[in-house]
Amino acid sequence: MSFALKQPSVLPGFGLTLGFSLFYLSLIVLIPLSGMFIKTSTLTWAQFWETVTQPRAIASYQLTFGASLIGALINGLFGSLVAWVLVRYRFPGRSFVDALVDLPFALPTAVAGIALTAIYSSNGWLGRHLEPLGIKVAFTPLGVLVALTFIGLPFVVRTVQPVLQALDKEAEEAAITLGANRWQTVRAVILPELWPAIFTGMAMAFARAVGEYGSVIFIAGNMPLKSEITPLLIMTKLEQYDYAGATALGVVMLVVSFVLSLLINLLQWWSSDRRETH
Amino acid sequence: MSIRVDHITKRFGTFTVLNDVSLDVPSGELIALLGPSGCGKTTLLRILAGLEQPDQGRIVLNDVEVTDRHISERHVGFVFQHYALFRHMTVADNVAFGLKVLPRAQRPSAERIHKKVHELLALVQLQAMANRYPTQLSGGQRQRVALARALAVEPKLLLLDEPFGALDAKVRKELRRWLRRLHDELHITSILVTHDQEEALEASDRVVVMHQGQIEQIGTPDEVYEQPATPFVYHFLGDVNVFHGRIPHDRSAQEHPNGEFALPEDLEDEHEVTFVRPHDLELSRHRTNTSQLEASVRYVLTAGSRVRVELLAVHSSQTIEVELTKERYRELELRQGDVVFVHPRQLQVFRVPSS
Numbered sequence: 332m333s334f335a336l337k338q339p340s341v342l343p344g345f346g347l348t349l350g351f352s353l354f355y356l357s358l359i360v361l362i363p364l365s366g367m368f369i370k371t372s373t374l375t376w377a378q379f380w381e382t383v384t385q386p387r388a389i390a391s392y393q394l395t396f397g398a399s400l401i402g403a404l405i406n407g408l409f410g411s412l413v414a415w416v417l418v419r420y421r422f423p424g425r426s427f428v429d430a431l432v433d434l435p436f437a438l439p440t441a442v443a444g445i446a447l448t449a450i451y452s453s454n455g456w457l458g459r460h461l462e463p464l465g466i467k468v469a470f471t472p473l474g475v476l477v478a479l480t481f482i483g484l485p486f487v488v489r490t491v492q493p494v495l496q497a498l499d500k501e502a503e504e505a506a507i508t509l510g511a512n513r514w515q516t517v518r519a520v521i522l523p524e525l526w527p528a529i530f531t532g533m534a535m536a537f538a539r540a541v542g543e544y545g546s547v548i549f550i551a552g553n554m555p556l557k558s559e560i561t562p563l564l565i566m567t568k569l570e571q572y573d574y575a576g577a578t579a580l581g582v583v584m585l586v587v588s589f590v591l592s593l594l595i596n597l598l599q600w601w602s603s604d605r606r607e608t609h
Numbered sequence: 610m611s612i613r614v615d616h617i618t619k620r621f622g623t624f625t626v627l628n629d630v631s632l633d634v635p636s637g638e639l640i641a642l643l644g645p646s647g648c649g650k651t652t653l654l655r656i657l658a659g660l661e662q663p664d665q666g667r668i669v670l671n672d673v674e675v676t677d678r679h680i681s682e683r684h685v686g687f688v689f690q691h692y693a694l695f696r697h698m699t700v701a702d703n704v705a706f707g708l709k710v711l712p713r714a715q716r717p718s719a720e721r722i723h724k725k726v727h728e729l730l731a732l733v734q735l736q737a738m739a740n741r742y743p744t745q746l747s748g749g750q751r752q753r754v755a756l757a758r759a760l761a762v763e764p765k766l767l768l769l770d771e772p773f774g775a776l777d778a779k780v781r782k783e784l785r786r787w788l789r790r791l792h793d794e795l796h797i798t799s800i801l802v803t804h805d806q807e808e809a810l811e812a813s814d815r816v817v818v819m820h821q822g823q824i825e826q827i828g829t830p831d832e833v834y835e836q837p838a839t840p841f842v843y844h845f846l847g848d849v850n851v852f853h854g855r856i857p858h859d860r861s862a863q864e865h866p867n868g869e870f871a872l873p874e875d876l877e878d879e880h881e882v883t884f885v886r887p888h889d890l891e892l893s894r895h896r897t898n899t900s901q902l903e904a905s906v907r908y909v910l911t912a913g914s915r916v917r918v919e920l921l922a923v924h925s926s927q928t929i930e931v932e933l934t935k936e937r938y939r940e941l942e943l944r945q946g947d948v949v950f951v952h953p954r955q956l957q958v959f960r961v962p963s964s
Contacts (some may be wrong), residue, residue: 500691504660505755507680508687509707509762519706523697 364585370578383581391437391561396587399540402479407533410487411525417488418495428464432488435481440545447478448550470552475560478546483536490532491525498524523602530599534592541588610671610684610765610798611636613659616668619652626652627663628822636671639792639799641813643806645845649822650802654768657800658687672765683766686759686797690771692751694743701726701739707762729757731864732791749780756788756939760795767799773808781805785812788882806846810834818842839844840959850890850929852883882959887917887932889955892941904929906943919941920951 371379382388417429435443451458451468458469468474498521506516544562551558561584567579611635619627627649634640642650655661657668659680667676675683694703704726707739708717713861717725730736735754743751752772759767772788773781789812792799803809810817818825818833818841839845844851848880893901904920907928920929929951933941943949 499691499693501689501691502695505687505689505693505758506695506706506710508658508660508685509710509758510681511706511710512681515710519710520695523695 333412359574367464367578367581367585370575374575374579378575379579382576383583387555387559388564388580388583389562391559391564391600392558392583392587394475394558395541395561396591398472398476398479399537399543400591402476402483402540403533403537405480406483406487406536410484410536411491411529413484414488414491414495416554418528420493432485434485435483436485440482440543441549443481444478444549447474447481447546448481451477469550470554470558472551472558474550474552475547475558478550479540479543482543482546483540486535486539487529487532490535491528494525494528527603530595534595534599537595538588541584552586557609610799612766612798613667613669614653614657615667615669617653617656617663617668619649619656619661627656629666630819630822630824632824634798634800634825636798637788637796638814639801639812640801641809641816642800642819643804643809643816643845644819645804648737648772648819650804650819651770654770654800654802657766658684658685658768660687663904666860674699684762684764685766685768686762686764687865688752688755688759688767688772690774692743692748692755692775692860694751694758696743699740699742700730700735700746703743703754704729704757704761706758718873725761729761731755732760739830743793747780748776749784752776752784756791760797765796767797769799769800769801771804774803774805781808782855788812809856810846820845820846837957838886840884840961843957843959848887848930848932850885850886852927853881864881877934883956884959885953886958887930888915890929891952891954892918892931892933892943892949893952894941894949897953901952902929904949904951906945906949909938909943909945911938920949922951923948 374382413428413432417425417432447470448455450456451461451474453459453462453467453469455469458467461468466473468477479533502520503516506520511519542562544560545568547560551560551563553559553563561580565577565580567583568574568580612632614630617627617630618625630649630653632653652661656663659675659678663676667674669675670683695706698706698853705722708722708725711717716722730739733756735750735753735757738746738750738754743754746754756769756772763815769788775786776784785808788801801809801813810833813830815827816830816833817827820839820841822958826833826842828836828838833842834846837846837857843849846904896903905923905925906918907921908919910917910919914935916933916935918931918933918938920931921927924927931951941949
């Protein structure tokens with residue numbers, strides 16, 4: 332393997348496009364993010380540590396990352412199922428269901444938050460029936476989970492769909508002729524092909540959920556130590572003109588998100604590398 | 610396993626893929642289903658496997674009707690044109706798949722599976738590839754893996770759907786000979802679907818020629834090649850010259866032992882068609898018989914083991930293809946533009962239904 336900067340090619344454009352991409356990414360991503368680190372560095376190490384390890388902050392990390400992760404897992408399972416139904420079966424109203432999947436993308440998050448709160452509050456359509464069972468959704472961590480699951484659904488469906496579409500039906504038929512039952516076929520033949528796409532979708536749903544603000548603050552109730560997410564805590568600090576404290580929390584979120592998406596990428600790489608090894 | 614296909618009809622929407630097809634295959638034979646794409650051969654194979662359901666008719670395997678039985682109860686091995694290997698499994702895992710998915714009570718032990726997989730890989734000459742992934746193999750190797758995988762479950766019937774269709778000519782040739790030897794060793798009743806007439810003629814015990822959802826002819830490779838039952842079969846199995854119009858007197862070699870035939874010139878109102886294979890035409894420099902057809906040499910192709918000459922009939926301006934041995938070609942000393950006289954050694958006449 333050579334470590335040349337670029338493969339020689341007669342088709343021009345490498346220098347121009349790479350140069351522009353780097354410039355663009357710096358402008359849009361890198362400079363704002365480094366600004367955050369610079370602002371944070373106005374704090375001493377001790378101040379920084381105190382800010383980011385307050386019990387209220389810790390509780391908010393747990394809720395934000397925990398609910399995002401569980402939401403991503405739920406979407407991984409049910410999003411794949413929705414994708415399967417949309418790709419494999421033709422039924423009346425299919426294109427309607429297909430369009431429905433994109434709704435969490437298109438809806439302003441505040442609208443989603445208000446709608447979810449209305450449905451799940453103790454006198455809402457669903458909340459009314461869940462309350463007697465001892466399940467409270469609105470204004471609890473469970474509500475946060477519902478909101479984060481809602482906004483993450485399209486990511487998994489939209490990444491799994493094209494892969495399922497391209498999946499070779501003959502491999503499934505081969506499995507049946509070899510005597511595999513449906514469950515064995517799904518587990519041993521179909522799922523291994525889908526894992527990379529499912530992981531990608533889950534990573535995106537997770538990343539989206541970690542940064543989510545609008546839909547959560549309505550349904551969460553925002554009780555400190557209980558149902559307060561980190562983005563809200565950052566907002567609170569901003570409103571108190573504690574800019575350095577806000578960016579400190581931002582830095583923590585950034586680092587944790589980066590590490591987690593790296594882990595998910597590793598998982599995805601591990602699940603897809605086996606057939607590409609040479 | 611003997612197979613009886615009993616009046617099978619299959620439609621996709623308004624299109625009839627198989628129209629009342631019946632076929633008997635005795636146990637242990639290797640049958641080729643031969644026909645152009647869209648003739649229904651693959652559909653018939655898939656119905657036999659249980660991958661498709663017929664609209665009418667019955668499938669009987671070993672005197673037991675299986676038309677409504679699930680694929681898993683039929684004990685068939687199926688080999689797909691595009692291999693359909695499991696990409697994320699090694700070659701050994703692919704071959705072992707059919708054994709590993711058996712219910713626990715019937716499943717052999719891990720060592721038995723391992724031993725069996727290696728026996729099968731030895732059979733298809735791929736022991737060294739056991740730990741590779743399918744993408745690391747050539748097309749021919751992949752298809753051999755697919756075959757070993759199908760054989761692992763000890764099928765009573767082996768169904769091969771254009772197994773060598775995606776391979777290049779040389780590998781195809783090697784593999785079909787190898788498949789024939791394998792069949793002679795294992796004697797599993799096998800059905801080979803192909804659109805390649807050479808493959809069908811070379812590999813099979815009997816050839817079933819299909820066209821537009823119907824069987825045109827069933828016979829040994831010699832029979833279908835030497836005595837085609839229909840104009841379609843004549844066309845499909847090798848090159849052919851077609852002459853429209855009535856032969857003035859003689860119809861066949863039996864009727865005219867001295868081998869002198871007359872070829873008809875184009876007579877459009879006649880409903881007879883004469884077929885002659887290019888190698889059954891003889892050329893001479895001088896007219897020896899009044900019934901010979903006069904033609905001029907248009908092209909001569911000398912590449913290959915035989916010489917192909919393209920002629921233009923003088924009166925009807927029909928193109929005629931002739932195949933000569935190299936010796937005969939040298940004797941004749943043909944040049945472009947030369948006038949020659951054509952007569953057939955053998956021909957076949959079909960009556961075309963008048964429209």
